[in-house]
Amino acid sequence: MDVQRIILIAALAIISYMLVLQWNQDYGVQPAAVAQSESVSAYQSSNDTVAQEGSDLPSAGTEASANSDLPEAKAASTVSQQQLISVKTDVLELLIDTKGGDIIELTLPQHKAALNDDKPFVLLEQNGNRTYVSQSGLIGKDGLDAKQGGRPQYTTTKNSYQLEGDTLSVDLVHTGDDGVVVTKRYTFTPGSYTIAQEFLVTNGSAENWQAKLFGQIKRDGSQDPSQTTSMGMQAFLGAVFSTAEEHYEKISFDDMQKENFKKVSPDGWVAMSQHYFLSAWIPAAGAEYSYSSRVTNGNYIAGFVSPEFDVAPGETKTVVANFYAGPKDTDLLEQAAPNLELTVDYGILWFIASPLAWLLKTIHSFVGNWGVSIIFITIIVKALLFQVNAKAFKSMAKMRKFGPEMARLKELYGDDRQKMSQSMMELYKKEKINPLGGCLPIVAQMPIFIALYWVLMESVELRHAPFALWINDLSVMDPYFMLPILMGATMFIQQLLNPTPPDPMQAKIMKMLPIVFTFFFLWFPAGLVLYWLVNNVLSIAQQYLINKQIEGEGSK
Missing domain, CATH: 2.70.98.90 (Beta-galactosidase; Chain A, domain 5)
Structure with a gap:
C-alpha cells in the first residue's frame, strides 16, 4: 500500500469520525429535557366540584x-x-x-x-x-x-x-x-x-x-x-x-x-x-x-x-x-x-443476569469503581469459558495452519465438490479440526452479553457512574465513540489471527464485520462496550498463544 493511499484512508476515517460526532449531536438520542415546574394542588380552583x-x-x-x-x-x-x-x-x-x-x-x-x-x-x-x-x-x-x-x-x-x-x-x-x-x-x-x-x-x-x-x-x-x-x-x-x-x-x-x-x-x-x-x-x-x-x-x-x-x-x-x-x-x-x-x-435471561448483578456489586464493594468492576467481571467470565474458547481457538489455529493444504485440495479437485468435500472431511478428522469451532465463543458469549446488557440498563448504581478519562457515565453511550472504535479495532486484529475463509464472498463479509459491529455499538451503553472491548483483548491474547503453540507443534 503506497503512502498516498494511507493518507487518503486516514483522512476518510477522520472525516467519518467527525460526521458521526456531529450526527449524534444533532440527531442522537438525548435525555428528555423537561423544564422544572412547581407542583400544585389538584383542588386549588374554587370551581372544582x-x-x-x-x-x-x-x-x-x-x-x-x-x-x-x-x-x-x-x-x-x-x-x-x-x-x-x-x-x-x-x-x-x-x-x-x-x-x-x-x-x-x-x-x-x-x-x-x-x-x-x-x-x-x-x-x-x-x-x-x-x-x-x-x-x-x-x-x-x-x-x-x-x-x-x-x-x-x-x-x-x-x-x-x-x-x-x-x-x-x-x-x-x-x-x-x-x-x-x-x-x-x-x-x-x-x-x-x-x-x-x-x-x-x-x-x-x-x-x-x-x-x-x-x-x-x-x-x-x-x-x-x-x-x-x-x-x-x-x-x-x-x-x-x-x-x-x-x-x-x-x-x-x-x-x-x-x-x-x-x-x-x-x-x-x-x-x-x-x-x-x-x-x-x-x-x-x-x-x-x-x-x-x-x-x-x-x-x-x-x-x-x-x-x-x-x-x-x-x-x-x-x-x-x-x-x-x-x-x-x-x-x-x-x-x-x-x-x-x-x-x-432482567428479562428472560434473569437466571444469568441475577448472578452477574450480584457479582458486579460484590466486586465494586472492593474496588470502588464500576468500570473496573466490569473489567474484573469480564476476566471472570472469560476464565469460566476458558476451555470452551480454547477448543474453538485450537480448531481455528489448525485451520490456519492447514490453510495451504486446504487450498491445494480445492485446486486439485476443482469443480468436483463431492470429492473436495470428502477430502476436506478426512483432513478435519485426521487433524481433529472442528470447522464450526470459531462460532463457539460467540455463541457462548451472546447469552452473557444480553444478560449483562439488562444488568447495566437496570442497575441504578451505574446511573451517572464514572469510569475514567472521558467516560463519566457508564449507563449511556461513549460521547466520543472511542470505546466502540477500539472495540472494532480489536475485532479486526482477531480476524488477522483467524484463518481466512475459503469462500471469497464469506471472506469479504468477515472483513466487513468489524465495521458493522463498530457502528452497531456506537450507541450502546459505555459499560457494555467496555465489557466487549476487554473480552476481545483477552481473546486476542488467548488466540495468539494458542496459534504459537499449534505452529510450534508443526515445527517439531
Missing part, C-alpha cells in the same frame, strides 16, 4: 358501582382551603397536599436529574408537565373520601418539617361534625425511601364507624424522564402487581386501556415502575386486599383497597400501609417488601 374531586377514587366495592369505579357523591361547589406541607429527610423531599393528604411531589436529593445538573431527580409531581402522585384515604360507608364534601381537608401544626432525629412524624388531622377524629400520619426514618402511613380513627360518635383503606398511584401517559437507553430496548413503564397467585405481574398502559386489572389476594403490593425508579404501595401483612387498575380522565391508576374495618364508639383503631418511593436498588427493595426486588427486571 366534589364529583371532580372524587373521580379518581376507587369504588367501595359494591356491585352497583362496579362499572364506574367511582364512589357515589353529589356535586357541591366548595372553596378549597388546602395548603402544601413540605417534608425533608436525608433522602426524600416531598410536598403533601392537606386537601386529601396526598403526596403530590417527591424528589430524590441523592439522585441528580441529569449528569451535569445539580437539581435532584423528581419522581412524583403534579403540574403542567406531568401528573404522577400517591393518593390514599378512607372510603366505604363512613370513609372521609366517600362523603359529599369530597376529599377531606386536613390541618397540621406546621407548614414544613425536617427530619433531625431517629424518626419524624407528620400528622394531618381531620375532626368531623360527628365527633370522629381521623389522623393521617406519615412517619419518616433516616436513609429510608419507605414512608410508613397510619390512619388513626378515634370514634367520638354514638354509632359504629366503618370504612376501608385505599392506596393508589396515579400517573399520566407522559414519557419516562429517567429513560436514556437507545437501540430500541426500553425499560418497562407501567403498573406492576404482586399477589399470592403471581408474584410479579406487569400491566402496561396499553393493557390498562383494554381492560381493568382486578384481583383479590392476601398481602402483596402494587407499584408504578419506570427506568431506575419505583413507587409502590405495600399494605400491612395479614389481610386480604383488592388490587385493581383503571383509566380515568386520561390518568392511569393502580391501587389497593383493604377489607372493611369497624371502630366502636369511644374506640381508636389504626390501619397502616407503607409507601416506597425511590431507586430500584435490589437491597432496598428486598427490605421494603417480599418480591419487590423483582421490579428490577
